[in-house]
Amino acid sequence: MTGWHAPDDLVARYTDGSLPESDAWSLEKHVERCGSCAARVSHAVRSGAAGTVLAEVRDAVLTSVREPAPAPSRSAVLAARAVGGWLARIVWAAGPAVRGSWAGAVVLVAVGAVALTYGGDWAGARPLLLAVAPVVPVAGVALSYGRHADPLHEIVASTPSGGLRLLLMRTAAVLAVSLPTLTVAALLLPGSGPHLPAGPTTAGWLLPGLTLTLASLVLSAYVRCRTATTVIGGGWLFAVTAPLLADTGTSLTARLTEQLSLYFSGAPSQGGWAAATALCALLLAARRTAYNRLETM
Template identity: 35%
Template sequence: MTWHASTELLRGYADGDDLAADVVWAVEVHLESCADCRARLAAQAVSVTPLLDQVWAGLEPSPEPAPVRRGRWLATWATPAMGPWLGMTVLITLLALVADRLIPQPFPSLALLLAPIAPVAGVAAAWARGLDPAHELVAATPRAGLYLVLRRTVAVLAVVIPLLAVATWTSPLRWLLPCLAFTVATLALGAFTGVRRAAAVLVGGWAALVIGPSLVTARPPAVLEPAALGVWAAVLVAGAAVVRLRAAVFTRLEL
């Protein structure tokens, strides 16, 4: 005599009642070989159709557009770690501007001496593992690497350059090209040593070789004279070429 599942058992199975594990296993094994019980189960399942329709209605996409996450675009242009460094840069530049107004001429302008290295700290903070708590997460995104580094570098320059233009409005051509050259040189050297180390080396070298002697001799440095602009242009082009050739390196976390 062939065994068939009872109507009550099939109803409980279809409704998802708390049946014993061995009973559920027996019903499923029987359903695999019994077309009659499968048909009876299908009839029982009709009772849960309204519930299924309700669930599917809840899963359908909403006709209203998803809210735009404001600030997502900001993550590609800046990181919270850049804020303190940019604030420090702004403060130092303002202090240099005040000092220039108080110190009599012909003492060299402090704002002019600091202009080439002003963006370097912000650039170092824009892509540094130790300064950004979300660095690993950002580095795993498809647009991480040089694309993101350049975006954040542009954001730094967008803050620093207008400030420097106000602080040194009488001689913008003397510092603008050196400023861009230092920024690119930081990225180029950073492709080998890490951006933070590169920034520290370049800032330290500029302070020791240019700012210090200029303050001691009270004379503006020759490297910021118009005759040196050709050299700065060559540094800018060479640095950009190195950055382009070493683009893949900027996806590494240790930078």
């Protein structure tokens, strides 16, 4: 403990929330050892807008203590705890992407593809959907983990369930939304038109999508999560679009369909994706301790 004490203007700015975060942390560390400053900060908080809220909370707590509700049965308490814990785990695992606008964007992409096919009579909706589908889960992962996505990232990631476990749970929630939605949309679209080559099957993109998602997680062990997903997602889009720009002999839709068939169709292609998925899973397990470092996420 030193002879320094927090100035009044510093306490006032801390109370109204205008103090920079680094200075606020320094003041909070100081009041842990300085009773005088702790009392002044406490008085300033009670005198401000937060004081009214704290008083209301205190009165509500005292009222509930003085007038306790009838105690529920033990079975009801256990059931409520089980249901509450189950719901809490689902909400916690869902992550910011599933709870935010990303899920709505996935539905919009699926509905838009169906509307363009049947409402706009555009045969290119299906190959375009299959080309974009593998990077949709990757985008969901980018919006599910990291300080840019979750205001409580530092707190949550530092818990025993943080790190790789939390990342995998939120990735599973992203896959649970995107895979069925996009698969159903692709099933509703016609396989090929009279002037188009036979395209890949509806489920042909699922294994590539899983591979790209796992590759993003593996790369996140070396760089930030958003950087990793940008590299993987951008690399896939480049691999799909670059050959289209090199060949101008046929229509764009036909060229895209042929390119997707090359990537998705046939045992060699799917076998390659399966091997890549297994390799990414092994690398993910080998690098599992790297996801405990907050500065990389």
